[in-house]
Amino acid sequence: xxxxIQSPRHEVxxxxxxxxxxxxxxSGHDYLFWYRQTMMRGLELLIYFNNNVPIDDSGMPxxxxxxxxxxxxxxxxxIQPSEPRDSAVYFCASSFQRGGVTGxxxxxxxxxxxxx
Amino acid sequence: xxxxxxxDIHITVSEGASLELRCNYxxxxxxxxxxxxxxxGQGLQLLLKYxxxxxxxxxxxxxxxxxxxxxxxxNLRKPSVHWSDAAEYFCAVGADDYKLSFxxxxxxxxxx
Numbered sequence: 001x002x003x004x005i006q007s008p009r010h011e012v013x014x015x016x017x018x019x020x021x022x023x024x025x026x027s028g029h030d031y032l033f034w035y036r037q038t039m040m041r042g043l044e045l046l047i048y049f050n051n052n053v054p055i056d057d058s059g060m061p062x063x064x065x066x067x068x069x070x071x072x073x074x075x076x077x078x079i080q081p082s083e084p085r086d087s088a089v090y091f092c093a094s095s096f097q098r099g100g101v102t103g104x105x106x107x108x109x110x111x112x113x114x115x116x
Numbered sequence: 117x118x119x120x121x122x123x124d125i126h127i128t129v130s131e132g133a134s135l136e137l138r139c140n141y142x143x144x145x146x147x148x149x150x151x152x153x154x155x156x157g158q159g160l161q162l163l164l165k166y167x168x169x170x171x172x173x174x175x176x177x178x179x180x181x182x183x184x185x186x187x188x189x190x191n192l193r194k195p196s197v198h199w200s201d202a203a204e205y206f207c208a209v210g211a212d213d214y215k216l217s218f219x220x221x222x223x224x225x226x227x228x
Contacts, residue, residue, distance in 0.1 A: 004159070031214060043206065043218040056215065091159055097214060105152075105216065107159030 002026070004108035006092050012114045018080040021111045024073055025094030033105065034067055034077050035091040043091075049075065082115045089113070118143040118209045122219035129197050130227050137192040137222050139181075139207030148210035149190040151181055154221075155203045163205075166190065177201070202226045 005024040013019055025032050033048040047057040052069045060067070064083070069075040079086055089110040097103035121140045129135050141147055148167050152160040164175025171183040181192045190207060207219040 042220045045215055045217075048214065050214070093159075104150075104162045104165065105160070107161070109157070109159050 004092055004094050004106050006090075006108035006111050008111055009109065010112045010114075012116065013082055014116050015083055016081045017115075018078065019082045019086075019113060019115075021077040021090050021092075021113070023075045023077070023092030023108060025075070025092070026096075026106055027073065029094035029096045029106070030072075031095040031097050031103070032069060032075050033093040033095070034075070035093065035107075037089045037091060037110070038087075046077070046090075079113075082113075084115045087113055087115050118147065118211050118217050120207050120209050120217055120219035122205075122207055122222050124222045125220070126223045126225070128225040128227060131199055132196050135192075135194045135197045135201070135224065137205050137207075137224070139190045139192065139219060140188050141190060141207070141209040142188065143209055143211060145211070149181075149183060150208040150210065150216065151175065151179070151190075151192050152206045152208060152218075153177075153203050154206065160206060163192070197224075197226055199226045199228070 007022045034046040036044045046059045047067045049069045067077045089112050091107050091110045093105040093107045095103040095105050119142045123138050150165045151163040153163050154160045163179050164173050166173045166183045173181050179194050183190050204221045204223045206221045208216045210216045
């Protein structure tokens with residue numbers, strides 16, 4: 001079975017450029033999460049969706065960040081304009097939690113972003 | 117809001133020796149507790165989880181964890197470590213809002 005698929009795996013861009021990260025969750029999962037991992041701050045939850053609807057975006061650092069989930073099989077995280085401090089590994093995770101909070105998170109392999 | 121503390125940043129253990137990773141959580145109600153493992157360049161994988169019932173939880177790869185409410189702890193253990201256990205380990209606590217809060221992680225190095 002295919003797991004959570006993220007693209008690109010690596011992205012190097014220059015400050016000011018737009019960056020779009022993509023995620024395909026596991027089919028049938030009803031929750032999708034975007035996390036950011038840095039050495040300084042560890043794993044931070046940026047935003048999560050339930051049935052394609054954003055539920056909590058309180059972790060999104062600022063207006064330069066936006067996320068969408070147009071359908072159950074696709075989500076994007078966009079940074080515009082990008083800054084060097086956005087350099088991090090961005091993880092997408094999905095979960096089947098219908099009826100409870102105890103579902104396991106299935107993580108993608110991450111997108112490593114470097115902003116020069 | 118819930119939070120997790122992993123006091124040990126880095127642990128080095130000999131192959132075949134036992135391993136214990138510490139995790140302390142802060143949450144006002146009954147927590148949902150998890151241990152995840154991350155190998156280099158990979159995403160996180162669930163090792164085990166605790167929601168209720170038996171406080172000693174068995175997971176994959178020979179790991180177990182014990183929930184101690186009085187100590188607000190959920191320590192991870194393995195009786196005999198293999199070289200393939202070298203990785204970063206994250207403790208996480210969940211709440212009814214479906215959000216997980218992760219600890220800073222403990223890096224485990226296994227020496228031959």
